[in-house]
Amino acid sequence: xxxxxxxxxxxxxxxxxxxxxxxxxxGYTMVYGILRLIxxxxxxxxxxxxxxxxxxxxxxxxxxxxxxxxxxxxxVLLGFAIERVAYRPLRSAPRMSVMVSxxxxxYTLQNLALYITGGLNxxxxxxxxxxxxxxxxxxxTKRVTVVTPFLTIALVVILVMFIQRTKIGTAMRAVAxxxxxxxxxxxxxxxxxxxxxxIGSFLAGIGSMLxxxxxxxxxxxxxxxxxxxxxxxxxxxxxGSIPGAVLGGFVIGICESLxxxxxxxxxxxxxxxxxxxxxxxxxxxxxxxxxxILVFKPTGLLGEKIADKV
Amino acid sequence: xxxxRIQNLTSVVFLLALFALVIFLEQVIKPTxxxxxxxxxxxxxxxxxxxxxxxxxxxxxTGLFSLGQAGFMLMGAYTYAIFTIESERRDSVYYYFxxxxxxxxxxxxxxxxxxxxxLVGVLLAIxxxxxxxxxxxxxxxxxxxxxxxxxxxxxxLGFAEIIRAIFQWRMLxxxxxxxxPLKSYVRLSDxxxxxxxxxxxxxxxxxxxxxxxxxxxxxxLINSSYGRAFKAIREDEVAAEAMGIxxxxxxxxxxxxxxxxxxxxxxxxxxxxxxxxxxxxxxxxTFEILLIVVLGGIGSVSGSCIAAVxxxxxxxxxxxxxxxxxxxxxxxxxIFRNGFRLVIFSVGIMLVIxxxxxxxxxxxxxxxxxxxxxxxxTTQKPKAGEANG
Numbered sequence: 244x245x246x247x248x249x250x251x252x253x254x255x256x257x258x259x260x261x262x263x264x265x266x267x268x269x270g271y272t273m274v275y276g277i278l279r280l281i282x283x284x285x286x287x288x289x290x291x292x293x294x295x296x297x298x299x300x301x302x303x304x305x306x307x308x309x310x311x312x313x314x315x316x317x318x319v320l321l322g323f324a325i326e327r328v329a330y331r332p333l334r335s336a337p338r339m340s341v342m343v344s345x346x347x348x349x350y351t352l353q354n355l356a357l358y359i360t361g362g363l364n365x366x367x368x369x370x371x372x373x374x375x376x377x378x379x380x381x382x383x384t385k386r387v388t389v390v391t392p393f394l395t396i397a398l399v400v401i402l403v404m405f406i407q408r409t410k411i412g413t414a415m416r417a418v419a420x421x422x423x424x425x426x427x428x429x430x431x432x433x434x435x436x437x438x439x440x441x442i443g444s445f446l447a448g449i450g451s452m453l454x455x456x457x458x459x460x461x462x463x464x465x466x467x468x469x470x471x472x473x474x475x476x477x478x479x480x481x482x483g484s485i486p487g488a489v490l491g492g493f494v495i496g497i498c499e500s501l502x503x504x505x506x507x508x509x510x511x512x513x514x515x516x517x518x519x520x521x522x523x524x525x526x527x528x529x530x531x532x533x534x535x536i537l538v539f540k541p542t543g544l545l546g547e548k549i550a551d552k553v
Numbered sequence: 554x555x556x557x558r559i560q561n562l563t564s565v566v567f568l569l570a571l572f573a574l575v576i577f578l579e580q581v582i583k584p585t586x587x588x589x590x591x592x593x594x595x596x597x598x599x600x601x602x603x604x605x606x607x608x609x610x611x612x613x614x615t616g617l618f619s620l621g622q623a624g625f626m627l628m629g630a631y632t633y634a635i636f637t638i639e640s641e642r643r644d645s646v647y648y649y650f651x652x653x654x655x656x657x658x659x660x661x662x663x664x665x666x667x668x669x670x671x672l673v674g675v676l677l678a679i680x681x682x683x684x685x686x687x688x689x690x691x692x693x694x695x696x697x698x699x700x701x702x703x704x705x706x707x708x709x710l711g712f713a714e715i716i717r718a719i720f721q722w723r724m725l726x727x728x729x730x731x732x733x734p735l736k737s738y739v740r741l742s743d744x745x746x747x748x749x750x751x752x753x754x755x756x757x758x759x760x761x762x763x764x765x766x767x768x769x770x771x772x773x774l775i776n777s778s779y780g781r782a783f784k785a786i787r788e789d790e791v792a793a794e795a796m797g798i799x800x801x802x803x804x805x806x807x808x809x810x811x812x813x814x815x816x817x818x819x820x821x822x823x824x825x826x827x828x829x830x831x832x833x834x835x836x837x838x839t840f841e842i843l844l845i846v847v848l849g850g851i852g853s854v855s856g857s858c859i860a861a862v863x864x865x866x867x868x869x870x871x872x873x874x875x876x877x878x879x880x881x882x883x884x885x886x887x888i889f890r891n892g893f894r895l896v897i898f899s900v901g902i903m904l905v906i907x908x909x910x911x912x913x914x915x916x917x918x919x920x921x922x923x924x925x926x927x928x929x930x931t932t933q934k935p936k937a938g939e940a941n942g
Contacts, residue, residue: 281703332907338702339618340910343847346840347906351899353837358892467836471714474707520723527718530711537708538696 249511252382253504254497259388259457261496262395266450267473268480268488269402270322270443276419276483277439279338283345284325286470287352288444292318292451293367293461294356300368307370315448322444323437331433356463364460373456387456392493394453398446399489406485411438419483468526472499475533481546490544495532499525560920568765572758579757592757594870596741599764600821602861605845606768606854607814612843613852613916614775615807616787617698618706620839621690622815624713627834628689629682629816630823631720634735635728636678642737649733650726659739675739679763679820686816687809689716698804710836720831734828741824763821767814772854774810783807787852844902849913856914868898 267289274282295317299310329348333341373387406412417425418435426432454469455461476495480487501508502525509515536543575595582588604622611617636658643652658681659674666673697708719725721732729735741756774780782803785793794800823829841864849860872894905912914922 275703279703281707329903329907333910336910339612339851340906342618342703342706343843344903344906346843347899347903350837350840350844351896351903354892354895354899358890358896361891464835464837471710471836475711478704478707523722524718527715530715533711534696534708537700537704541700541704 246508246512248381249508250501250504251380252384253500253508255379255382255384255388256457257497257500258493259391259496260454260500261493262391263450263454263492264469264473264476264496265395265489265492266398266446266453267469268476268492269399269446269485271474272477272480272482272485272488273415273439273443275477277415277422277436278330278341280330280341280345281474282443283342283470284329284348284352285322285443285447286466286473287349287356288318288322288325288466289447289451289454289470290356290461290463290466291321291352292444292448293455293465294360294365296452296455297365297367297461301366307368311370311452314452315445318448318451319441319444322440322447326437326440331436353463353467360461360463362463364462366460367455367458370452370456373453385457387453391453394449395489395492398449399485402442402446403485411435415439472526472529475529478533478543479536481543484543484545487543487545495529498528498532502528563920571765572762575758575761576755579754590870590873594866595757596760596825597869598862598865599760600818600825601842601845601865602858603764603767603821604815604818605842605849605857605861606771607811607818608842609846609849609852609854609857610771610775610783610814611807611811612846613850614780614787615783615804616790617804617807618702619709619808619811620706620836620843621693621709621713621812622842623834623836623838624709624716625686625690625812625815626819626822626838627713627716627720627831628686629679629819630829630834631729631735631819631831632682632685632816633678633820634738634823634829636681637675637738638735639737646735646737647727647730650730653727678739679817682820683813683816686819687813690809690812691805694805694808698801698808710839713834713836713839717831717834729831732831734830735823736828738829739824740827760821760825763817767817768854768858771810771814775854779803779806847912848902848905850911850915850917852916853912853914853918855919856912859919860913868894872898 267285270285270288271282274280274285292314295314296310299305299314300307305313325348329344330341333344370387373385373390375386376383377386377389378384379389406415414425414430414435415438417428417430418432422432455465458465472495473492476491477488478491479494480489480491503522505521506515506518510518579592582592604626608619608622611619635654636656638646638657640655640657640660643655646652657674658678659671662674662677663671693709693712697705697712700708720729722729723731725731741760742754744756744759745752745754747753775783782793782798785796785798786800786803790800819834826833845860845864846857848864849856849858
């Protein structure tokens with residue numbers, strides 16, 4: 244019972260963070276599936292989305308019911324613009340150039356955020372219903388913690404249906420399977436890629452609202468860590484696979500949160516005399532998982548096997 | 554053969570001139586001058602040039618896209634700092650912990666051999682930093698080097714983060730001082746000839762010399778049979794293997810050597826920066842170095858060096874005015890405020906990456922361009938008919 248009571252809050256927040264990672268991870272996994280590009284800028288799109296929210300609500304005093312759709316729209320626009328400006332001109336360039344371009348976009352967005360915020364921590368506005376405190380099985384938490392996993396699952400179900408049932412969804416699958424052939428078949432590859440970025444940024448925008456509601460503030464590098472973790476989640480689940488990204492997001496969120504609380508849990512249950520400060524490794528553990536999965540199952544949990552062509 | 558000798562001679566003369574210039578400037582410029590910034594940025598660019606070249610060895614010459622540079626630099630910096638902290642100040646540095654390492658190499662050797670011993674001690678500590686980084690790289694290499702392109706990049710990035718977490722772990726505090734900074738070790742500014750007011754400051758010279766020696770070793774490696782094997786792996790792994798190159802062995806060698814010099818670079822960064830803290834070695838540092846490599850041209854050593862100098866000079870010095878209100882005589886404190894420099898700077902990098910994809914030098918070295926310019930100047934343009942024939 245002691246074990247359950249001490250573990251529960253960590254488990255809850257783990258599931259919630261996991262859901263947020265899952266939403267970001269979808270953006271990574273879809274882009275990678277089609278362009279074979281680690282979109283390093285995605286993490287910063289997520290951060291910029293949060294900053295837009297801060298400025299929309301605190302500086303411009305826009306009411307929330309307008310601000311939320313506005314911010315999501317801006318995020319989508321940003322994702323779309325990045326693809327247009329930084330990735331499309333490099334379509335025929337080697338993969339490494341595109342990746343470097345992604346890193347440069349990320350660098351630019353961070354520096355821009357640094358300039359605009361002056362490097363100060365910006366408090367994220369509280370969204371009334373989401374940031375209310377509630378009690379789940381004697382553990383106090385914000386409502387967003389409980390809402391996140393359900394919202395994530397709902398969005399993913401809609402997305403999967405979109406990809407399976409609609410025409411553009413079919414085109415996406417075709418492009419992911421074989422870039423050149425689908426172009427020959429008359430699919431407008433460029434608009435499919437734009438659509439991918441739009442969907443990815445839309446989900447990152449929603450994810451950022453959920454993430455930062457539970458988080459003290461926004462700084463220019465706030466996106467980096469969640470972004471890296473979401474990417475790891477995408478690799479863990481099998482890059483290119485949407486259910487895989489969601490699974491990976493939850494696994495990583497829960498592991499991270501449990502490690503944050505591992506000292507408390509171990510001490511409370513009497514397994515450990517004094518704390519070992521294991522919380523330091525909550526971020527690093529994600530990468531341990533990454534390396535383990537890359538070594539033992541490089542295609543990820545749900546990924547497809549790709550044969551190497553010479 | 555004759556050509557090669559002339560080329561070597563030219564490089565030696567060029568380097569000697571560089572050293573002489575550095576020593577001269579260091580004596581002429583006083584710390585209070587506005588030009589004193591020149592010395593600071595020179596030191597920093599020496600460090601970054603070395604690290605960029607070490608990354609280029611891996612990314613440009615062997616074709617292994619690794620993003621673990623910051624992690625290896627961190628290990629080099631920590632190892633160096635730990636083994637050179639003054640024994641008198643150890644207690645104040647390790648305020649919260651009982652330190653385990655109680656050796657200061659420069660002091661121990663300096664006590665026995667005088668100032669030569671001190672120098673040997675510092676060098677030993679730097680090399681030790683490199684060796685620790687190389688050793689860890691060797692271990693990491695087993696799982697990681699089997700991965701391909703992006704996966705290798707993300708796995709090495711991950712390892713750098715893991716290393717950073719380990720160094721910040723409170724349980725290792727007696728060795729690494731956990732999240733607290735290390736200080737009071739031997740810094741670049743401690744390099745002086747003589748004592749008191751008459752002392753001659755040679756800190757910039759030391760930084761440049763160290764970087765030049767290390768880069769020279771890397772260049773020699775690239776020109777050796779190992780270097781040719783690296784390039785073969787970069788061009789085509791399957792073909793290289795078919796030609797009898799042991800892929801894994803050569804990748805491991807390139808990875809360890811690159812990490813060794815990243816570690817040395819980290820030690821030099823520590824010497825430059827006066828304090829070492831794990832939190833400064835984030836993935837952003839790796840990205841900056843990668844941008845330098847790309848700007849200079851992937852696969853060009855001289856390109857990396859020139860790009861490092863430009864990168865550091867521009868970001869730390871020339872564009873300073875953009876941060877403090879006045880730039881090129883334009884006074885606009887509303888726009889030119891903190892951070893604007895980096896915005897302009899990153900937009901510039903973005904443009905280079907989009908429009909000059911091959912970087913400054915492509916994969917050619919400086920002598921190629923010197924020769925190219927010379928040919929342009931001496932020979933007349935061939936007639937149209939001849940060119941076609």
